[in-house]
Amino acid sequence: MRALFRRLGLRGRSLVIAAPFAWLIVFFLIPFILVLKISFSTTEVAIPPYAPLVTWADGAIQITLHTGNFDYLFSDWEYVAAYLSSVRNAAVTAFVCLLIGYPMAYCIARSRPEWRSALLMLIVMPFWTSFLIRVYAWIGILKQNGLLNNLLLWLGIIDQPLEIMNTQTAVYIGMIYAYLPFMILPLYSTLEKLDTSLLEAASDLGAKPLRTFWSVTLPLSMPGILAGSLLVFIPAVGEFVIPSLLGGPDTLMIGTVLWNEFFSNRDWPVAATVAVALIVLLVVPLILLQRAQERQEARET
Amino acid sequence: MMKRFMRGAWFLPTALILGLAFLYGPILSVIIYSFNESQLVTVWSGFSTKWYAALLDDGQVLHAAGLSLEVALASATGALVVGTLAGYVLARFKQFHGRTLFSGMVLAPLVMPEIIMGISMLLLFVGMQDAVGWPVGRGIETIIIAHITFTTAFVAVIIQSRLADTDLSVEEAAMDLGARPIQVFFLVTLPLMAPALIAGWLLAFSISLDDLVTTSFVSGPGSTTLPLVIFSKVRLGLNPEINALATVVIALVSIVTFLAAIYQSRRSVQ
Numbered sequence: 099m100r101a102l103f104r105r106l107g108l109r110g111r112s113l114v115i116a117a118p119f120a121w122l123i124v125f126f127l128i129p130f131i132l133v134l135k136i137s138f139s140t141t142e143v144a145i146p147p148y149a150p151l152v153t154w155a156d157g158a159i160q161i162t163l164h165t166g167n168f169d170y171l172f173s174d175w176e177y178v179a180a181y182l183s184s185v186r187n188a189a190v191t192a193f194v195c196l197l198i199g200y201p202m203a204y205c206i207a208r209s210r211p212e213w214r215s216a217l218l219m220l221i222v223m224p225f226w227t228s229f230l231i232r233v234y235a236w237i238g239i240l241k242q243n244g245l246l247n248n249l250l251l252w253l254g255i256i257d258q259p260l261e262i263m264n265t266q267t268a269v270y271i272g273m274i275y276a277y278l279p280f281m282i283l284p285l286y287s288t289l290e291k292l293d294t295s296l297l298e299a300a301s302d303l304g305a306k307p308l309r310t311f312w313s314v315t316l317p318l319s320m321p322g323i324l325a326g327s328l329l330v331f332i333p334a335v336g337e338f339v340i341p342s343l344l345g346g347p348d349t350l351m352i353g354t355v356l357w358n359e360f361f362s363n364r365d366w367p368v369a370a371t372v373a374v375a376l377i378v379l380l381v382v383p384l385i386l387l388q389r390a391q392e393r394q395e396a397r398e399t
Numbered sequence: 400m401m402k403r404f405m406r407g408a409w410f411l412p413t414a415l416i417l418g419l420a421f422l423y424g425p426i427l428s429v430i431i432y433s434f435n436e437s438q439l440v441t442v443w444s445g446f447s448t449k450w451y452a453a454l455l456d457d458g459q460v461l462h463a464a465g466l467s468l469e470v471a472l473a474s475a476t477g478a479l480v481v482g483t484l485a486g487y488v489l490a491r492f493k494q495f496h497g498r499t500l501f502s503g504m505v506l507a508p509l510v511m512p513e514i515i516m517g518i519s520m521l522l523l524f525v526g527m528q529d530a531v532g533w534p535v536g537r538g539i540e541t542i543i544i545a546h547i548t549f550t551t552a553f554v555a556v557i558i559q560s561r562l563a564d565t566d567l568s569v570e571e572a573a574m575d576l577g578a579r580p581i582q583v584f585f586l587v588t589l590p591l592m593a594p595a596l597i598a599g600w601l602l603a604f605s606i607s608l609d610d611l612v613t614t615s616f617v618s619g620p621g622s623t624t625l626p627l628v629i630f631s632k633v634r635l636g637l638n639p640e641i642n643a644l645a646t647v648v649i650a651l652v653s654i655v656t657f658l659a660a661i662y663q664s665r666r667s668v669q
Contacts, residue, residue, distance in 0.1 A: 336512020
């Protein structure tokens with residue numbers, strides 16, 4: 099009887115795995131393959147607006163792969179520049195988030211246990227609040243006659259309003275603001291588990307607090323720093339909403355390029371090529387992130 | 400010895416308070432200025448609720464809000480089903496063929512730039528229409544499928560971490576007493592997961608309600624959701640009506656989150 103149940107259980111087990119697996123393959127994996135496929139196509143005035151790769155001509159199946167989109171991407175300076183500046187923007191965002199988020203996470207991890215969940219809740223809450231609205235809020239703060247300029251003028255710190263809105267600075271502010279919680283959460287979870295007796299040991303041996311921090315706390319919190327930086331960097335590289343609302347003519351981001359190719363130029367193959375190039379850029383960080391998560395899982399079990 | 404730790408003690412709380420001010424300041428400014436009488440969004444001229452009244456007269460906004468709620472309800476429920484299964488698999492089955500691919504696919508949407516999700520989902524729907532004749536064009540169904548696909552990740556993570564914290568022995572005990580795996584799942588595992596299920600559903604709901612980028616790719620002419628309306632209005636410039644709308648959304652989400660938090664802390668006390 100047991101054996102029968104076991105076998106039923108096993109069959110149930112395969113079913114439980116197969117159902118979400120199938121969903122993800124159809125709606126997540128296959129779409130990526132399609133993006134790759136269409137990046138080798140050319141644009142056409144048709145519905146859908148690209149040329150089929152496989153055609154039937156003279157009794158033979160013809161597969162045509164155009165590599166022209168990729169040549170175009172690498173030869174056009176605008177695309178290369180957009181890539182480089184997206185990477186730079188995301189890296190700067192991750193770094194500043196680390197600088198701001200580390201002390202915050204450390205403070206929460208060292209606060210009284212009964213306060214911790216409430217403080218964490220405060221960090222997570224903005225994430226639940228509409229992203230679009232949070233970015234929109236910065237327009238009112240940063241623009242020429244916005245709240246920040248009015249405040250600084252009133253305090254007499256500046257004589258004329260600062261030009262922040264529609265510049266690279268505004269994009270940085272928006273991105274740091276939007277992605278800060280992603281940095282704090284993984285940092286908190288490593289710092290919370292940090293063995294405080296090591297800090298006491300270091301201090302008993304005569305290390306000054308700063309020195310203890312550099313040679314004990316910081317190295318031990320490396321997994322959190324890595325996870326947090328990746329969680330900020332990866333989505334930030336492809337960010338579209340923030341540069342399009344807060345950025346100006348000098349802001350070049352690959353997400354905006356893709357959007358314009360798709361919606362303004364209606365060039366699906368080039369948009370797909372940009373997406374492929376963006377995925378290629380993210381493969382290494384994504385693998386690093388998955389490794390980090392697996393290691394953490396292994397440590398917890 | 401404690402003194403040495405305490406010397407820098409002012410720094411950390413100050414950083415935390417400043418950081419929280421940074422996180423909440425902009426949200427508060429939107430709320431405060433939604434009650435501003437002036438058409439100029441950032442110049443205070445007096446208290447008024449007229450922008451809320453304007454909101455109630457805006458048919459486009461109301462229609463879009465209704466549509467967004469409908470989409471969010473359906474996608475959160477779908478994501479709950481797929482995400483619970485995925486999270487359960489990740490937490491309980493440590494070895495099977497393709498586990499790395501599986502966990503990669505479950506978790507990638509958490510960080511994947513949305514613009515990639517959007518274009519790939521669109522190309523899938525276009526390809527499907529070509530191959531099997533469904534979906535015809537794009538609309539509410541395609542938005543719901545896309546939302547389920549990327550919000551599943553959030554549900555799965557919440558379920559997985561909840562299951563990792565719970566004791567396997569309860570399930571084993573039920574199994575030893577002769578319960579079938581499916582009974583164990585519905586009578587033991589599922590009730591244990593209840594707080595995570597609620598939290599996962601709410602998170603999926605709020606993410607779906609807020610999604611702009613993926614939705615832009617997979618929506619059709621008749622399916623303009625609330626974020627699409629907000630985005631096109633914001634692009635035209637600041638608009639006090641948006642502040643009012645934003646305040647309504649923030650209030651709604653805060654109440655829901657607050658209730659979820661209370662429910663969860665009560666469960667964990669028990």
